[in-house]
Amino acid sequence: GAAAAENMPKKIGYVVNYATHEWYQNVIKGMKDRAAQLGIELEVKDANLDVAKQVAGAEDFMAQGVDVLIITPVNEEGVVPLLRRAKAENMPLVLEGNPVKGMTTMVAICDYDTGYHAGVAAGQYAKEHLGGVAKVMNVGLPLLSATVLRSNGFMDGIKTEIPEATLVHDLDGGGNPDRALEVSSAALAQNADVNIIYGINDNSSLGGLQAWKAAGKSQDGLLVVGTGGEGLAFINAMETEPSYKIEAAMFPEKVGFTAVDAAVKVFNGEAVPEHIVSPTTPMIGADWKKYYSVEGTTRSINWDAVNGVKPADKCMKTAADLK
Amino acid sequence: MPQSVSSLAAAPAGPSLLRRLARRNEIALLLSLLAVIAFFALASDTFLTTRNLTNVLGQAALPLVAGIGVAIVFISGEVDVSIGSLVAAIAIPLITIMNATESFALGVAGALALGLAVGVVNGYLAAYLGINSLIVTLGTLFILRGGVYLYTGQRAIPDDVMLESFFQLGNGRLFGVVPHPAVIAVILLIAFAYFLRHRPFGRQLYAVGGNPEVARLAGYNVRRVKFVAFVISALLATIAGILLASRLGSAVHVAGLGFEFQVVAAVVLGGVSLSGGVGSLAGMALGVLILQFVSNGLGMLNIATEWQLVITGGIIIAAVAFDELKRRRA
Amino acid sequence: MSTETLPARKPGAGMSLVSDRSQIVLLGILALLCIAISLAAPQFYTGANVIAILRQCALVLIVATGMTMLLVAAEVDLSVGASLAFTGCVGMDVTNRTGSLVLGTLAALAFAGGVGLFNGLVVTRLKVNSLIATIATMMMLQGGVYLYTREAVQNLHQIRAFTELGAGYVGGLPIPVLIAALIFIAGFVALRFTTFGRYLYAVGANGKAARLSGLRAERLKLVAFLATGLLVGVAGLILASLMNAGQPTAGRGFELTVIAAVILGGTSLSGGRGTLVGTLLGVLVLKVIDNGIIILRWNQDLQMVVPGVVIILATWLDLVRRRRDAR
C-alpha cells in the first residue's frame, strides 16, 4: 500500500481509450476505489477509440491543472508527442496497458503470458477431455498489439502440452460480439474440425461460442477459452455453457488500483520500475468464485485472493517482440 | 415589393449587405457559439483561460481544415466522406519517407502526392464517370482504411527520425500562445473564403451546386468544376492529416475513424446544405467551433462521455431545427 | 406495346417479378462471385456455409427493407446500428425482469419503433435533414445505451423460444432467415403492389406534387421511419438471441452495411427510385464477399477493400448499362 506519509496529488486525470468497454469500466472502478481511499479526486475523459480525441483530452487535463495523468493509449505510437509535451511541462504521467517510447512507467498485465498460461491450461484440458486433439479457432484482434500477444501466447502455451496443436483459423473478430459471431460462423462452416475456440476478450470467445451454437452443433467435445474476465458475461457463460471451461483472468480492478498507486509514486518523484506488472491467471471451471462474487448484476472483487496472485517479474514477450 | 431600380443603383452595397447579414444563419450560429462559451465560462472556472481556449482552437484546427474541403464539395453539389480514412492514409507516405530521407519536405510531398491521387480518383469517378459521390467516397473510405490496415499490418508506423520541424508543426505554438494548427487553419479559412467569394471559380462552385443545368448553360464545365472540388477536398484533408500525424508523431492506422461523421455534422450544422449551392466557410467554421467547445466544456465539467454524446446529439437537432424554423418564419 | 411500370421498365423485359433489367449487373456480379469462390474453396457451397451466409444476410436484409423504403421516400436513417444494440439490451432486460418473452419483445419493438418515430418526427415536423438528424440520434443512442446499461445484459431467463429466435431452425432453415424472408416479401409487396408503396415513390420523386395530389407526404415518411424502427427492433431481438446477451457494443458500422447494400441494389439516394429485389441482391453480394474472404483465408482487411471496390464498380456498370439502354 502507499505510505500515508507521502504527498498526495489532489487530482488525477485519466484518459481512457474506450470507457464504455466493460474492461475499462472495471479499470476505472478500481482507480476510483483506490483514489477514494487516498482522498484523491479522479477525473476520467474518454477517447472513445479516437486518437486525436485522446490527445485533446490530455491537453484539456493539463489546462485544467491535474497533478498526474494516467493514459491508456488508443495507440501506443500515437501518444509519443503527447508524452514529450507532458515531460516539457513536468506533468507526471503513468501509462496503462501499452508501453510508449519515452515513458516513465507503465502499469500493465503481461498479455503474452496471460494467453500462454491459458494455452497451457487448455492443452491440459484437451489431453484429458478432447483426446489430445487441439484444432484452434482464434477469434483475434490484429488491431492491437496486446491482443495479438494474447493469441500468440495461447498457441505457444497449448503447444507445450500438445505439440501438434494447430491454428486452423485465425480470425479478426474486431473485439466486438456481433462481428466475432459473424466471422466465426463463416470459419466454422469451413472448418468442421475446430474443437477449441480462443477469444482475445470475452466478446470474442462468446461470439465464437454463439456461432457454434447457431450452427446447430452440440458442445460436446468443444472447449472455449476466453480472456479478460471483464464483466459478468464470462461468469454467466461458465455457469451455463458446458464448453466454456477456461477464462484467463486479467483483474481490471487490480490494474486500476495499481495505476493510482503508481501515479502517487510518480507524483512524489519516487523511483518506479518501467513496467509494473499486474497479475493474471487462468481460471478453470468454478475457479472464478475464488476471485469474484456476484450479487444481482454487480460483481465484487475478492481483494485478498487477487492480491495473492503473484505477478510475473518480467513478461515473457512484449509488443517489442512483435516488430 | 421590388424596389425601384434607381434607388438601388444609388446605394449598391449598404442596405443589401445589411439585409444579407440579417438573413444569414452565420449570425445565429455566432450567437449560439457565444452562448455556449458564456455558459461554460460561468459553469467552470478552468474553461475561460487562455490556455484552454487556445487548446480548443488547436483541436478544432483539424476539422476546420478538412471542413473547408468538405464544405466546398457540398457547395458543388456532391459529398465527400472519404476524408476519415484519408487523414490516416496520408501519414503513411509522410512518415515512411521522413524516416527514409530525414526530410520533412519530401515527406510532405509524398503525403500531398497521395492526397492528390485520391482526390483525382474521387473526382474522376464522381464528376467524369458520373457515379454518385456518396457511393464513390464511401467506397474510397473503405478502400483506404482497408489499404492502411493491409499496408501497415495494423501496426502504427513510428516516427524514427523525430524532426523538430515536424514536431513543431502540430505541437508548437506561435509566440508560445496560439497552436500552429490553429494558425494554419485560420490562414486557410481566410484564403478559401476569399477564393469562394471573389474568384470566378469560387462562384462556379456555387453555381454548379446550385443548379448544374443552369451552370452548364452558362458555359461552365460542370464536370471539371466538381472534379476540382474533390481534389481541393482531398488536399485539405491531406493537410489535416499531416497536422494530425505531427500531433500523433506517427502514422496511426486507426487515426481518423469516424472523422468524416464529425466533419459532416459540423459542416451541416454550419448551414452548408447537402443539396449544394448553399453555405459559407464562416458558417462551417462556427459549426466546428460550437461542437468543439461543447465537447471541451462538457469535459471541463467532468460530464461523462455518455451524456456528452446525448447532449451533442440534442444540440445538433435543436440547432438545425431552429435554423429551419427561422428560415420558415422569414 | 407493354406499358409496365415501376420502376420504368423497357417494353418486353419479361423477367417480371424476380428481377428486371436494372438488376442484371448485380446478378452477374453475384453469380461471378459465387462461382469464383466455389472454385477456389468448395466449402463455400456447403449447406452449413450457405446457411451461415443466409443468417448474416437476414439481419441486414430485415433492416435494409425499411431503409429501402426510406431512401425511396428520399430520407435516410443512420441511427439503425446504434438502435440495434440498444434494442437488444432493452429486450433482454425486460424479459429478465418480467420473465415474459412477450413483454420483452413488446418492449424491444416499442423502443425501436419509438426511435423510428422520433426520427420521423424530427425530420417531418422539425424539418431537420434526415442525414444529420439521424447522426444526432445515433450519438444520443450510443450515449444513452451506456446510461441504460454499462454491461452486456446477460440472458438470465433462459427462455427457450428466445434462443430459438436466433439459433433455431424450421424445416432446415434458420428462423432468422425465415423471418427475413417474410419481412422481405411483405416489404416487396407493399412497395411494388400497394398504393402505400406507390405513394412513397411519389413523395420521394416530388414531395410538393405528392402533397398537392392529396398525399400526406409527411405521414408517409413518418410511416417509413416507423417501419424502419420496428424492423430494427426485430433485428435487434434476433441479434440479442444470437449473442445470448443484450450487447451495448454491438451494431457498430451496421448502418453503413445496410445503406451500402441498399445503394448497391440501385436505390437512388435522391428518392423516387429503387427496388427491394435490388436490395436483396445488394445484401447478398456484400455478405458473400465477407464470407468468401474468410473461406478463402484472405487477409480480413480485404473485407473493407473489396466491398469498396465492388460498390463503385457495380454502380458504374449499372450507369453504363442504363446509358446504353437509353440510346
Place this chain on the structure above:
Amino acid sequence: MPADPALRPAAEAAAAPALEMRGIGKRFPGVIALEDVDLVLAPGKVHALMGENGAGKSTLIKIMAGVYGKDAGSIRIGGRETELRTPRDALAQGLKVVFQEIALIGEFTVAENIFLEQYPVGRAGSIDWKRIRGEAAALFARIGFDVDPAAKTGDLPISQQQMVEIARALAHEARIVVMDEPTSSLTPSEVALLFAVIRRLTALGIAVVYVSHKLDEVFEIADEVTVLRDGRHISTKPIGAHDHDSLIHDMIGRRIENLFPRSRGHHKGEVVLSVSNLSTDAKLKDVAFEARAGEVLGFFGLMGAGRTELAKAIVGFDPIRTGTIAIGGRPLKPHDTRTGVSLGIGLLSEDRKGEGLMLELPVQQNMSLAALENFSRAGFVEEGRERSAVQSFVDRFRVKTPSLAQPIKNLSGGNQQKVLIARWLMRGLKVIVVDEPTRGIDVGAKSEIFALLDRLAGEGLAVVMMTSEMPELLGLSDRILVMAGGRITAGFERDAATQEKILNAAIG
C-alpha cells in the same frame, strides 16, 4: 409531309446569314425530335419559330446553343462552318439564349446571375462586385424592367425571374439572341418593354429568334416565321405572307374554328366553393368569393397580385391565418391537401416542374397519382385498370409519348401539362383550380385544354382559373374576379366585363 422545297429560305437574304442551320437531325430514345430541318437567320431580323408542343423548337434551339449535339446537318455562323459542342462554344460565337425553363441560380443575387457567364474581374483576377452591381442596375434601368438587382433570385416570382433571364442575354455582346417563350409569365406592359428592347437589338444588326405560342405577339414582332411540325420543317415565310389561320394551319395541319369553344348556357348550380374572410401571413387580405358548379370563374391580376397564393390556400396546400373555406358545404381543414382532395378540390399548379411533375417517373405514375385509390382494392393497386385508364386519357388528349413508361421529363411542356390535367380528371373533382393552365402550351393543345375546361364546367364542375392571359380570361370565364395587392378589387359578370375595366381594377 408537305415540305415544299420551293419554300426553303436558301435564296433569300442578300446579306450573309447570321446563322445557317442545314439538314439538322436529332433523335432521342423512341423520338425523332428533328429531321432535316433548316433555319437561316438574317442579321437584324426577328425570326419566329413556331410549332405545336413537341414540334422540336426547343431542341433546335438547344442544338444551336451547344446544349445538345446534333445527329445530322451543319451549322454556319457568320458564314463559317462551326461545331458547337458545348454551351461555351455557342456563347463564344455571340449566341445568347433565353431558355424556356428559367435558367438562373436561385441562391445568387439578380446582379450576379446577369454576369454568370462572364464575371468582370479587376486587379489580380478578383471579381469586381461593384461593377457587377452597377452595371446590372444600369442594364435594368436601360431596359425599363423593374427588378431589384440585389434581390435573391430564387425569392422572386417567376415573372421577374423571366425578366432577369432576358436581361442576362442582353448583358453581353451578342450577334444572335434566342428567346424560347420569353413572355410566358410576363404582363402586357412588360411584353411591350421587351419588344422595345428587341427592336433596339435588331436595329444593331442582331438576329433574334423568337419562340412563342402567342400568335398576336408573333405578328407584332416577327419578320419571318419558320414552322416546325413533328420535327420537320414545314414552312418559312415572311410574316406578311401569313394570317392567323394560315399560321395555325401550318402549325397543326388543320384549322381551329373557335379557340374558345364556349358552350354557352352553362347551367349554374349550387355553390360548391365558398371562401370567406381569408387572410394569410404573406399577402392575402380578407378574400371572399363563391364558385358554383358549372361555371368557369376567372381570376385576373397583375404579377404578384396574389392569385397563386390564393390558389394554394384554397386547396389546402398553404397555411392560412384567418378565414374559412368550404367545399360542397363542408369545411376544408386548412393546410391539409388530403381533406381538400377528398372533398373534391385540386390545383393544377403554375409551377409544373416544382409542384407538378415527378420528372424521373413514367407518364403512367404521373397521371394516376391522385386517382390511385380509384384503381385499388384493399390498398392494392390494380395495374391493369390503372393502365387502361391512363391509356385512354393519353389517347383522348393526344399526349405525345412513345409509351406510358416514358419518364415524363422527356415529354414536351404541353404534353406534360396534359398529363397533369388528366391527373385531376381521373380523380374526379367538384372544383378544379387551374393556375396559368396554358402557360407554354401550343395553340392546338390550348384549344383542347379550353374545350376540356369548358366541358368540365358543362359537366357540373366549378372551374377556378387564375390567368394572366386576357383573351383566355374573356374567352372562357363566366364570371371574372380581379385581384390586386392580395384583395379582390372587382367582380364582373362575363357580359359586363371589358378589357379596360379589368385592367383598371387590376392596377388597384
